[in-house]
Amino acid sequence: MKSIDRVKLLVKRSMSFLKYSFEALNAGEYDLAVFNADQSLQLLVKAVLLHITGYYPQIHGIRELLGAYYEVTRDDVIRDIVREYRKELVELEKAYIEAWYGLTVYEYEESRRLLEFVKKIIEYLLDKHRELAPKTL
Numbered sequence: 001m002k003s004i005d006r007v008k009l010l011v012k013r014s015m016s017f018l019k020y021s022f023e024a025l026n027a028g029e030y031d032l033a034v035f036n037a038d039q040s041l042q043l044l045v046k047a048v049l050l051h052i053t054g055y056y057p058q059i060h061g062i063r064e065l066l067g068a069y070y071e072v073t074r075d076d077v078i079r080d081i082v083r084e085y086r087k088e089l090v091e092l093e094k095a096y097i098e099a100w101y102g103l104t105v106y107e108y109e110e111s112r113r114l115l116e117f118v119k120k121i122i123e124y125l126l127d128k129h130r131e132l133a134p135k136t137l
Helices: 003-026 030-053 062-073 077-084 085-099 108-128
Strands: none
Touching: 003 030, 003 085, 003 108, 030 062, 030 108, 062 077, 062 085, 077 085, 085 108
8 A cells, every 4th residue: 555545544544533532422432432532633643644754653642643743843833732731642542541441431521622622633733734634524
């Protein structure tokens, strides 16, 4: 598979995970909503890194992925997001791990807040890398 095809596939999957996160939120499946939001952001950051560098790191921590993105782009907005929203990013990473192994229970408001946070980062990245943005979000 060509690199650009892999990028497009990752972006498509990212958008699907984002859609599923809001569907899970509306269905009352708050832990799955946050898990899917984390997956969405991970895949999009990997897609952007693959597009820019031809490679993405085989890691799952969103802070590490955003750090890798910052190292490549020196995007101060992303640097500031990682600094300012550390708590939210830690919570997303926790949701990823807890979905497999834990018993963390999320409430509606916390889940909605995390999903909106992820959506804003995704919108920022897609605006910055418009050539990757799907026709509709």
